[in-house]
Amino acid sequence: MIQTKDLTKVFKLGKKDKKEIIAVEALTLNVSEGEVFGFLGPNGAGKTTTVRMLTSLIGPSKGTASVNGFTLGKQDRDIRRTVGILTETPGMYERLSAEMNLKIFAQLYDVEDVAGAVKKYLQMLGLYERRADPVGSFSKGMRQKLAIARAILHEPKVLFLDEPTSGLDPEAAKMVRDFIEGLKEHGRTIFMCTHNLDEADRLCDRIGIFKQRLIAVDTPQALRQQLYGRKVVFHLRELNPQWIQMIKVLPFVDQAEEVNGKLVISLENPERDNSEIIRMLVSAGADILFVGELRHSLEQIYLEMLHTSKKERQA
């Protein structure tokens, strides 16, 4: 659905000194139909520039891309016609009503039943009662909902969301997340830039960690495994250091250590090997209180990957 190859964007800062800034460097990426792809990166990483390129708002300096089967730079109007975009700031016509705002965009996207589409999405996002009010009187959450409605009015196959829950209160953010989940269920392809790693973890099938270039791309689970492997935590009433040595010699154990009074074991396949470890510990006299998998947050993965990438660049 979205394919890029060596997509690069260089901004020229001044005409005289010919200074350049590489905003996006050789981005090669494939996003499949119906996939929710999370695009993570710090401020200034080039996420918005990437979205702008993929929505034909700005042209690439190098590389190629296709969105929805249309080639960037050659079929830009077709791309714009078939994608929806939620920009970083909602950017509504403040003096106009919510209904008028949507009507304008429905007409510009050549929606056949303008009134029907406007009504449908105003109702779906809980704004129908306020449809005649000027957008200037709306809260931030309401504006964001309206901006989402604007982005999907024309039923685009691919949706680009730039920080969809940024600055929203928890209730509004949840509503937006639920809505995105609903879109996912309907098979829409979603390309989402976000700083909210918990949100990315919950919503995205795959994530790409990005800072000028793509640092890593995979499912959150695979990235965890890639960085940390799989670890199982054994909460014991008392931890005998001899048990650690006893477990370390097992062929399927990568590592065993005590962390904050708990026994943490790195395993390749916990589902297969946990029972044997439990049997061994019980027969050695251990009192097992609880067993669980150590789950690293996406935030840890993200920071680790960015840190590694920075080190690599410096090297």
Next chain:
Amino acid sequence: MKHIRTIIAKEWAEVFKNRMVILMLTLLPLLFTLLPLVMLSTMGNAMGDIEGAAADVPAGFLSACEGLNAGECMQIYLVNQFMIMFMIMPIMIPITIASYSIVGEKTTRSLEPLLATPISTVELLAGKSLAAAIPAILVTWAAFGFFLLALPLLGVSAGVRAYIGGPIWLLGVLVLGPLMAIVAVNFALYVSSRVNDPRVAEQISSLVIIPLMAVLFAQLAGVIIINTAFMLIAIGVLILADIGMIYLGAQIFEREAILTRWK
């Protein structure tokens, strides 16, 4: 065409909620229509006094006075200066609307979603230009219509009325005015897409009035005489200028620069 209509409707829905624009659309035409009417009325009451001054009318203008007495000749010479007012109207009004047009969308951040739609640059600029030019042209024509209707009520002679309703004024108000409006609107849109502040956009765009003021002063000084030939030449020049401005406008409207250089 559908997209152009949508942009026009959007611009009008926004613009007509702006008090400054409403004031501009009502006060300016009112003032520029009342001024020549007051002058004609005053002159009509003092016809005897001004007949002597008719000798000061530039020689080149006298051909327009055929069949008129000296007082009437002086009247049409003076009222001719106000024709410029009816040309300033279709410039000043759309400048207020158009100069805010792009930069206003930049400040409210609504330009990016708008440019993300399938609308073409030509459609966008045409919609914005027409949205600014149409009200100005209609208001100017309405003001001129009111001016013509008020003339007999003020006792203006049939000869003077015939001159004002003649080809020079009609070409000026009905043809030259709209052509100038198109130049002004395109210039204002160009400025609006290049600056980051609506006030700066309006101030720079107002510079487009300078050539018209030059014509006014040149006419007052007797350097040029506004007659039918002058009008036809001006119309020809402005048609070329309009074509050039419209072509240039679409060429230099850089979506990317507008989006990425905006801070």
